[in-house]
Amino acid sequence: MDFEFGPADDAFRADARAWLTAHMTRPTTPRTWERLLGRDGWIGIGWAEAGYGNRQARLTQQVVWAEEYACAAAPARVGHIGENLLAPTLIAHGTDEQKARFLPAIARGDELWCQGYSEPGAGSDLAGIRTAAVRDRNGDMYRIDGQKIWTSLAQDADWCFVLVRTEPGSRRHHGLSFLLVPMDQPGRIDVRPIRQMTGTSEFNEVFFDGAEARAGHLVGGEGNGWRVAMSLLGFERGVSTLTQQIGFAEELERVIRVALESGAAGDPVLADRLVCQWAELRTMRFNALRTLGGSEHPDDPGAPSVAKLLWGGWHQRLGELAMAVRGAAAAIGPYDWSRERPYELDALQHLFLFTRADTIYGGSDEIQRNIIAERVLGLPREPR
Numbered sequence: 001m002d003f004e005f006g007p008a009d010d011a012f013r014a015d016a017r018a019w020l021t022a023h024m025t026r027p028t029t030p031r032t033w034e035r036l037l038g039r040d041g042w043i044g045i046g047w048a049e050a051g052y053g054n055r056q057a058r059l060t061q062q063v064v065w066a067e068e069y070a071c072a073a074a075p076a077r078v079g080h081i082g083e084n085l086l087a088p089t090l091i092a093h094g095t096d097e098q099k100a101r102f103l104p105a106i107a108r109g110d111e112l113w114c115q116g117y118s119e120p121g122a123g124s125d126l127a128g129i130r131t132a133a134v135r136d137r138n139g140d141m142y143r144i145d146g147q148k149i150w151t152s153l154a155q156d157a158d159w160c161f162v163l164v165r166t167e168p169g170s171r172r173h174h175g176l177s178f179l180l181v182p183m184d185q186p187g188r189i190d191v192r193p194i195r196q197m198t199g200t201s202e203f204n205e206v207f208f209d210g211a212e213a214r215a216g217h218l219v220g221g222e223g224n225g226w227r228v229a230m231s232l233l234g235f236e237r238g239v240s241t242l243t244q245q246i247g248f249a250e251e252l253e254r255v256i257r258v259a260l261e262s263g264a265a266g267d268p269v270l271a272d273r274l275v276c277q278w279a280e281l282r283t284m285r286f287n288a289l290r291t292l293g294g295s296e297h298p299d300d301p302g303a304p305s306v307a308k309l310l311w312g313g314w315h316q317r318l319g320e321l322a323m324a325v326r327g328a329a330a331a332i333g334p335y336d337w338s339r340e341r342p343y344e345l346d347a348l349q350h351l352f353l354f355t356r357a358d359t360i361y362g363g364s365d366e367i368q369r370n371i372i373a374e375r376v377l378g379l380p381r382e383p384r
Contacts, residue, residue, distance in 0.1 A: 034109030
């Protein structure tokens, strides 16, 4: 695909920029912001189907929207899991009834979603999940028991798409199903924030104790959960990767600014590392555009794994570099003596600690290399 932006893209950019400029000045809550985006058709612009209240945009225009949104420093999206992960999955695998029930609500910004994949004993090795769902005698409902972990936005979500084991005694990829589960089930679903070493709680653990899900909310058929789940992961690293890279660029600029102010940029070794970070970020952008274009290998199973390896390692090295340019001062933080509060992390300290997990969450580096080795290079599978 030719990624040159044409006049239609320029007009779309002007429209997006004008809308963001007009609405960014208004104070709003995360949910109100989602509904505002939905009201004006900005949710689901990349969906393969229209008619759910979403405007349609070709791929270059989706890139334009992602770039303008990031450059405007617009609010962090709490609806992106429903919009960018579940919705394309329903379009590909859902029934007409499921699409009609869930896609309009996502497009309006009315319903928020979280992802129930990882478990304490099944993180990168997702096929090892043990959360079970048993169908009742009438066949109308499933009852779910088990635990999920590292669940982003679970504390705010209305729904969770959950990978469960519906065939007792099944192993690995077999006997799994993909269920849509309402989160408002007091006593049956318990969400507990996970406090990290940064002091924040971006993730949660979720406990299911007899939670219910309708049989009509089974996506792709019973026992086909692995196929649906892998399809969803293919949507995870689409246009949103370009938005992520704009955030990375802003973090890199901050590190460079600190290096110049502290004089660390005069160190040839640190200067070389800064240049390498910049060059690698540009390379990631070109790779993302090439992958989105899909002109060479449109069904390349290794593309998401390559992207994850690239950005995970890059971001982790940026965190390390952020500490290096600060020197010894990186080890201490501001202290509010008047309120006797403990030390709090500044932006670069938070960056360093948070990026320790970049090569683990979302599929560890080891798992990504196995995927590339087995599915792309055709090497023998790792012994189980």
